[in-house]
Amino acid sequence: MPRxxxxxxxxxxxxxxxxxxxxxxxxxxRLYEYIGGIIRGLGGILLMINGVDDHVHILAKLRPDxxxxxxxxxxKSNASGWMHDVFPDARDFSWQNGYGAFSVGPTEIxxxxxxxxxxKIHHGKQSxxxxxxxxxxxxxxxxxxxxxxx
Numbered sequence: 001m002p003r004x005x006x007x008x009x010x011x012x013x014x015x016x017x018x019x020x021x022x023x024x025x026x027x028x029x030r031l032y033e034y035i036g037g038i039i040r041g042l043g044g045i046l047l048m049i050n051g052v053d054d055h056v057h058i059l060a061k062l063r064p065d066x067x068x069x070x071x072x073x074x075x076k077s078n079a080s081g082w083m084h085d086v087f088p089d090a091r092d093f094s095w096q097n098g099y100g101a102f103s104v105g106p107t108e109i110x111x112x113x114x115x116x117x118x119x120k121i122h123h124g125k126q127s128x129x130x131x132x133x134x135x136x137x138x139x140x141x142x143x144x145x146x147x148x149x150x
Contacts (some may be wrong), residue, residue, distance in 0.1 A: 009047070010068060011112050012058040013135065014076065014099035019128060019149075021053035022093050027083070032056075034082050038075045042066055048113045052123045057116040059104065068101045100132060102139045 016022045023031060028051070036046040039060050048059040062071055076095040083093040104112055115122070122131070129149070136143050 004064060006064040007061070007106065008064060009059070009061050009104040009106070009109065011102045011104050011116075011135075012060065012068070012072065012099060013055060013101075013132065014072065015055035015096045015128060016053075017094040017096050019054045019096070022090065023051065023053045023056070027087055027090070030086065031079065031083065035075060035079055038078050039071070042071055042074065044071065047109065048116045050116045050119045052119055052128070055128050057119060059109070059112050059116055072099050072101070100135055100141075102135060 032049045032051075035049060035056070035058070039046045039058075039062075043063040043066065045061040046058065047061060049056065051057050062068065080094050083090045087093075126134075133143075133145070133148070
């Protein structure tokens with residue numbers, strides 16, 4: 001076969017450092033646009049982005065020649081620097097080191113888009129910590145709660 005065919009879609013979740021509420025409504029729209037530009041610049045396709053003041057959910061199709069960890073390293077680094085440059089009051093803005101990345105099948109895309117679109121409603125009822133544990137459990141990812149947030 002002379003070509004490679006992939007459909008690598010991920011639901012990616014990451015938080016601000018120490019889950020501090022640093023993504024204000026005034027900043028989030030511009031931040032999400034910038035993150036979308038980073039993903040496009042890395043050859044990916046942003047399908048959905050949303051979040052709340054302490055974390056972001058992304059649904060994206062990524063290229064097979066870029067690892068998720070490399071994409072997230074570049075995305076988080078560039079987005080932090082951009083926040084510092086564009087918003088003078090965001091000098092202490094940074095992202096948590098880790099992230100969650102969950103593979104998404106084509107039949108799940110619309111459900112995940114709705115889930116991401118409803119983040120503000122969702123987090124009126126559930127904390128980020130509980131949500132993340134639920135995602136890890138749903139995707140059968142082993143973890144130790146003692147080390148989850150350190």
